[in-house]
Amino acid sequence: MTKPPIYNLQWLQTLRAGAIVPPLRPRxxxxAGESVIGSVEPDFLHQIALQPLSDVHHPLLKEERPERLGWRLMGDVTTSLNHIAVALHQAGLAGAWRNEQLAVPDQFGHRKGTVERAAVRPLGITTLAVHLVGQASDGRYWVQQRAFNKSNDPGLWDTLMGGMVSAADTVETALARETWEEAGLHVAELQAMRYGGRLTTRRPATDGNGAGYVVEDIDWYVCTVPDSLVPDNQDGEVEQFRLMGAEELLKALQRNEFTTEAALILSDAMGLP
Incomplete structure (x- = not known):
C-alpha cells in the first residue's frame, strides 16, 4: 500500500475542526408541527414583512415566546416555506436564487416538504450533497477549478464533481446528472466506482447578511477515469480541470486553494490519518 505523503499535522487538525463550528450567535x-426542520437567529424573521406571510386560512409563521423560544411554521410545509423564501429573497436575505427545490428533513431525517435552495442557509435547513473524487489510472487526481462567477467559493479548486441533491433526486441520480453537467462524463463509463463515506459539516454561512448556518451531509464517491476520457464542463460552472499528483495536490490543499468540503474529502480519499 502506498504511504500517504508527508503533511503538516496542524493544518489537517485545523481543517477537520473547521467542519464543525458553532453559530456565531444564538439560534x-x-x-413544523412538533418537528424541528431548521433554526434561525431569534430576530431574523422580523426582518421580513410578516403581513404578506398570511392568508385567509392561517399565518405562515408564529413566534413562540417566552414559553418556547423559536418560530413555528403553520400550514403546509412546502407552501409556507416557499412563501417565506420569496419574502427573504425580496428583502435581500436569501442566497442566490436557483429555482431549485431541496428536500426539508426533520431532526430524524424524515422528509417534511421542500423549499427553494436560496433559503436553506438562512433557515438552517439540513441539505444533502454528493461529490466525486476522480483518479487517473496512474493515481493522479482530476480536480476542477470553480468558475470565477460562482456565488460560493469562486475560483477555488474542488473535487472532480460536487453538487446538491435536489428534492427530485436520489444521491445516485444526482451523482449521474452532476457528473455529466460538471465534467461531461457518464457514470457508466467510469471505472471502480465505490462509496467513499459521508462528510458532515456545520458552520456559519454568509447568507442572510451573515445570519445563515450550513447544516449539510455530503456523500462522496471515488472512481477511476479511463485514460481515454477527459473531463469537459457542460454547464459553465467550471473554469478548468487539472490532473494533480498526490504531492502537488497536498501542497495546494495546505495553501487553502480548495473549498473546505473538497479539502476534507480529498484528505480522506488520500488516506491521510
Missing amino acids: VPLW
Missing part, C-alpha cells in the same frame, strides 16, 4: 428552532 432558535424552526418547527
Whole structure:
C-alpha cells in the first residue's frame, strides 16, 4: 500500500475542526408541527414583512415566546416555506436564487416538504450533497477549478464533481446528472466506482447578511477515469480541470486553494490519518 505523503499535522487538525463550528450567535428552532426542520437567529424573521406571510386560512409563521423560544411554521410545509423564501429573497436575505427545490428533513431525517435552495442557509435547513473524487489510472487526481462567477467559493479548486441533491433526486441520480453537467462524463463509463463515506459539516454561512448556518451531509464517491476520457464542463460552472499528483495536490490543499468540503474529502480519499 502506498504511504500517504508527508503533511503538516496542524493544518489537517485545523481543517477537520473547521467542519464543525458553532453559530456565531444564538439560534432558535424552526418547527413544523412538533418537528424541528431548521433554526434561525431569534430576530431574523422580523426582518421580513410578516403581513404578506398570511392568508385567509392561517399565518405562515408564529413566534413562540417566552414559553418556547423559536418560530413555528403553520400550514403546509412546502407552501409556507416557499412563501417565506420569496419574502427573504425580496428583502435581500436569501442566497442566490436557483429555482431549485431541496428536500426539508426533520431532526430524524424524515422528509417534511421542500423549499427553494436560496433559503436553506438562512433557515438552517439540513441539505444533502454528493461529490466525486476522480483518479487517473496512474493515481493522479482530476480536480476542477470553480468558475470565477460562482456565488460560493469562486475560483477555488474542488473535487472532480460536487453538487446538491435536489428534492427530485436520489444521491445516485444526482451523482449521474452532476457528473455529466460538471465534467461531461457518464457514470457508466467510469471505472471502480465505490462509496467513499459521508462528510458532515456545520458552520456559519454568509447568507442572510451573515445570519445563515450550513447544516449539510455530503456523500462522496471515488472512481477511476479511463485514460481515454477527459473531463469537459457542460454547464459553465467550471473554469478548468487539472490532473494533480498526490504531492502537488497536498501542497495546494495546505495553501487553502480548495473549498473546505473538497479539502476534507480529498484528505480522506488520500488516506491521510
